[in-house]
Amino acid sequence: MFEQQPESLREKIQSLAAESVRQGDPSGWFETLYAQAEGDSARVPWAKNLTHPYFQDWLERYAPQGKGKSALVIGCGLGDDAEALAQHGFQVTAFDISPTAIAWCQQRFPDSSVNYLVADLFTLDPR
Numbered sequence: 001m002f003e004q005q006p007e008s009l010r011e012k013i014q015s016l017a018a019e020s021v022r023q024g025d026p027s028g029w030f031e032t033l034y035a036q037a038e039g040d041s042a043r044v045p046w047a048k049n050l051t052h053p054y055f056q057d058w059l060e061r062y063a064p065q066g067k068g069k070s071a072l073v074i075g076c077g078l079g080d081d082a083e084a085l086a087q088h089g090f091q092v093t094a095f096d097i098s099p100t101a102i103a104w105c106q107q108r109f110p111d112s113s114v115n116y117l118v119a120d121l122f123t124l125d126p127r
């Protein structure tokens with residue numbers, strides 16, 4: 001995931017992750033990273049402001065028809081994959097553990113049909 005990142009960013013992420021683990025909250029560093037990015041996606045190593053290229057290839061190859069179907073995006077980050085599914089007609093729910101990431105999605109896509117939620121995959125409401 002971080003192969004092409006500048007060393008400084010890689011070190012920062014390793015340090016944030018190590019600190020989260022020390023504090024007994026191994027996933028906590030995601031929120032810290034998004035919050036510290038202060039709205040600059042260049043400071044979020046995986047954020048490209050584009051649909052993930054592998055997913056984009058898949059969408060182009062199979063051209064799924066989403067009308068009448070639902071889709072769930074787990075760990076949606078800044079929302080590009082969720083938006084791509086919505087463009088294909090799916091009723092999309094997208095969630096991320098980071099409140100800052102979800103607020104960022106809602107700011108980027110104010111007219112989106114995607115239902116963006118803050119949620120932790122490992123402590124999901126059973127409903």
Ligand SMILES: C[S@@+](CC[C@H](N)C(=O)[O-])C[C@H]1O[C@@H](n2cnc3c(N)ncnc32)[C@H](O)[C@@H]1O
Pocket residue numbers: 001027030031046047048052074075076077078081095096097098101119120121122
């Ligand atoms: C490597 S990023 C990928 C983000 C996005 N899918 C993309 O391709 O740009 C992983 C994402 O998963 C989220 N995440 C990590 N652990 C999570 C969990 N337990 N529940 C929900 N989201 C989680 C992070 O906040 C982060 O946005």
